[in-house]
Amino acid sequence: MAFSRSSMLALAVTSLVSGASAQLETCSNTNTFSCQSSSTNPTCCFNYPGGALLQTQFWDTNPSTGPTDSWTIHGLWPDNCDGTYESSCDSARAYTNISDILTAQGRTDLLSYMQNYWVDINGDDESFWAHEWGKHGTCINTIDPSCYTNYSSQEEVGDFFQKVVDLFKGLDTYQALSAAGITPSSSKTYTLSEIQAALTSLHDGASVYLGCSSGSLNQVWYFFNVAGNAIDGQYQAVDTLTKSNCPSSGIKYVPK
Ligand SMILES: *[C@@H]1O[C@H](CO)[C@@H](O)[C@H](O)[C@H]1NC(C)=O
Numbered sequence: 001m002a003f004s005r006s007s008m009l010a011l012a013v014t015s016l017v018s019g020a021s022a023q024l025e026t027c028s029n030t031n032t033f034s035c036q037s038s039s040t041n042p043t044c045c046f047n048y049p050g051g052a053l054l055q056t057q058f059w060d061t062n063p064s065t066g067p068t069d070s071w072t073i074h075g076l077w078p079d080n081c082d083g084t085y086e087s088s089c090d091s092a093r094a095y096t097n098i099s100d101i102l103t104a105q106g107r108t109d110l111l112s113y114m115q116n117y118w119v120d121i122n123g124d125d126e127s128f129w130a131h132e133w134g135k136h137g138t139c140i141n142t143i144d145p146s147c148y149t150n151y152s153s154q155e156e157v158g159d160f161f162q163k164v165v166d167l168f169k170g171l172d173t174y175q176a177l178s179a180a181g182i183t184p185s186s187s188k189t190y191t192l193s194e195i196q197a198a199l200t201s202l203h204d205g206a207s208v209y210l211g212c213s214s215g216s217l218n219q220v221w222y223f224f225n226v227a228g229n230a231i232d233g234q235y236q237a238v239d240t241l242t243k244s245n246c247p248s249s250g251i252k253y254v255p256k
């Protein structure tokens with residue numbers, strides 16, 4: 001179950017960065033999931049208004065990016081519970097030096113992973129990361145600097161990128177499709193329902209958003225509600241809030 005997998009990841013991450021001086025507040029509301037409570041009070045332990053966290057992925061083929069046998073990371077977006085979203089929430093924290101920040105924090109393994117799996121279609125990874133952080137990351141209220149004890153500059157930036165990568169590692173879209181017989185092909189096509197079934201099974205029974213461009217599958221978004229903060233909290237898979245733009249059949253899944 002993604003539930004327990006996420007809890008274990010959270011523990012692993014905590015111990016990995018235990019040398020760091022900054023720490024997010026410990027949350028006790030472990031059963032109060034975002035978008036499942038009537039509360040409209042954003043706190044360091046309750047994601048609001050962006051209570052639907054989406055781990056989004058790309059399958060880029062024109063040009064191809066990333067490994068031929070893996071999807072790549074798009075980001076982690078705090079959507080509102082109705083599928084609308086806020087963006088670019090704090091221009092003062094819209095950093096453009098993400099690589100420098102991660103390096104200064106000693107997160108070099110994370111940076112190397114991102115260079116392989118979080119790649120920009122035009123080759124400008126640094127701008128892509130800055131865009132994802134500035135547009136979406138700064139809107140996650142539970143990682144505001146005020147939520148840290150003994151905050152050190154840009155600590156939340158490193159926490160954000162690490163969390164996105166950890167979530168992505170638990171959502172191997174390529175493998176899940178492949179296990180269902182859905183493999184990249186220049187001749188075969190697939191139905192929306194068979195693709196949805198394969199990824200719903202990966203996502204603990206919750207439906208996913210599938211995105212197409214010119215009839216070719218190129219995006220998937222995994223929706224979660226979170227209890228606690230966005231870094232150490234429990235992630236629960238929930239159904240997509242956004243309807244697919246793919247045709248119901250004849251969907252191409254083009255090789256990289
Ligand atoms: C707070 O952070 C500073 C520097 O980042 C560190 O030297 C200090 O030990 C930390 N204090 C606590 C209580 O963690």
Ligand SMILES: *[C@@H]1O[C@H](CO)[C@@H](O)[C@H](O)[C@H]1NC(C)=O
Nearest residue numbers: 095096097100101102104154
């Ligand atoms: C990144 O940029 C910010 C804002 O310009 C700056 O305060 C910070 O020192 C930079 N960090 C590193 C590690 O260069």
